[in-house]
Amino acid sequence: MLPIRSRFARLMAFPLAMLSLGQAALAGEAPAPADPKLLVAISVDQFGADLFAQYRPHFTGGLARLQQGAVYPSAYQSHAATETCPGHSTLLTGVHPARSGIIANNWYDVTLARADKRVYCVEDEANPDSSSKQPVVSAGHLRVPTLGDRMKATWPQSRNVAVSGKDRAAIMMGGHRLDAVYWWQGRGFASLAGRTLEADALAENAAVLAAVGKGSPGLPVPAWCGARARVVKAGDVGLGNGRFAVDADGFDQFRVSPRLDEATLDLAARLAGTMQLGKGAAPDMLSVSLSATDYVGHAFGHEGQEMCIQLARLDAALGVFLTRLDALKVDYAVVLTADHGGLDVPERLDQQGMPGATRVDPALLPGALGKQVAARLGLPGDAPLVYGDGAFGDYYVSRDLPADVRAKAITALADILRAHPQVALALTKDELARVPLPAGSPQDWSLRERARLSYDPERSGDVVSLLNRAVVPIATPGPGYTATHGSPWDYDRRVPLLFWQKGRAGFEQPAPVETVDIAPTLAALIHLPVPAGAFDGRCLDIDGGEVNSCSGK
Ligand code: ZN
Secondary structure, three states: OOOHHHHHHHHHHOOOOOOOHHHHHHOOOOOOOOOOOEEEEEEEOOOOHHHHHHHHHHOOOHHHHHOOOEEEEEEEOOOOOOOHHHHHHHHHHOOOHHHHOOOOOEEEOOOOOOOOOEEEOOEOOOOOOOOOOOOOEOOOOOOOOOHHHHHHHHOOOOOEEEEEOOHHHHHHHHOOOOOEEEEEOOOOEEOOOOOOOOHHHHHHHHHHHHHHHHOEOOOOOOHHHHHHOOOEEEOOEEEOOOOOOEOOOOHHHHHOOHHHHHHHHHHHHHHHHHOOOOOOOOOEEEEEEEOHHHHHHHHHOOOOHHHHHHHHHHHHHHHHHHHHHHOOOOOEEEEEEOOOOOOOOHHHHHHOOOEOEEEOOHHHOHHHHHHHHHHHHOOOOOOOOEEEOOOOEEEEEOOOOOHHHHHHHHHHHHHHHHHOOOEEEEEEHHHHHOOOOOOOOHHHOOHHHHHHOOOOOOOOOOEEEEEOOOEEOOOOOEOOEOOOOOOOOHHHHEEEEEEEEOOOOOEEOOOOEEHHHHHHHHHHHOOOOOOOOOOOOOOOOOOOOOOOOOOOO
């Protein structure tokens, strides 16, 4: 039920203030929505605002239902480093990466003993069993609690559950205190070290194993997808007309297909039923991150038949999932958004009236930059001098250099980057630290302000570099990896943000909001007390009428 105060305000606003709520409904006013007992947060990985705008007229399943709620078609992942781990870290913490500490999928600790110096965002690198390639998964790097963590701290009976196609998405949405957590790992769903798989996960894994074991033919092509089947070459990779056939034991083909989302949603629905989520003494949290749109986007880009099939299947699978939640007979509220957007393969952008999109110059890869720095300073070029996770973002200079030489190497690296025609902005760590935190509308922020929100004093690189618009940071496309995201440009920052709950009237608001607004919005729905200043975002009134979903505490 609504809290007394807002119910009172609602009655007073009605011309005949003595009418009961039942009479108000008879008079044509919708009944007040109930307080949700279950929050369901869904992230569709790489489902940017442009994909949503392009496909939303075709949705008939779960996405059709959700877009009848409060729709913000242009929400912002406001920061510069638009990768999966930072993006997911904003969704349920309500803070930007500069505060969550999750500045990238990977960063570098040049003091680490391991040769590659690389640290994975959800890794416990202090665990001797962990390596950057096979990390021991942990939420230890996340400097703040998630909404599920806060709910459990306030209401010990709350359950916090997360399911995803990726470990980093499950952990960043779920946080530090998870009653159940699963992510896809190679040939089945896995959980944290030391946890045994529950019956639902074992059943899901058995079902997937049986299906993938015998393989499956290509998926049917919806009539409206056929027109997109035009083959494009990205390097040696042909794409545009794929249908996701899976060979016997083709677990990687399964992963890069709509079937991964179907399995993730099936496991989430199983857990909701078995754990009786929403039926306990306190509200529960279920986070679901669906990774297939991202894998399909990386492999095949956005504008071919493959993405069309993926989004049609996702819409249908979400419809089945919501119907299964309905069957639990609990009041639940859903938020659906994305961790970042993305850009199509430059080769197809070129054909579709967007000449100028291009692939990054391999001279911007860390190894090549290290050689340029060494040549400029007359240093031996054989030892690794510059570390980094690709041809953009954070670069780290080796600690093996004497301090004065290292300072010169950082200056040289920044100069080399600034002189490169594909680089829009390069800042040293000191320069970035001095940029004030931005305020106001995220669509107006400068590149350096966007970069500031991806800055962490311990984890950021010695130099941070942002590429020009439409420079795709994959120098050489290969199978499974032709297109990507990660830039500070709006095609990577803008994501849809949808809130839905039975009984809440919908509306659409095209003005920009932020994904850090999600946690305060959901906290208000369940009247969760949160200390002032805990969030970077603000509560969005998702009723958009006389009732205000934010003023209910
Ligand atoms: Zn992602």
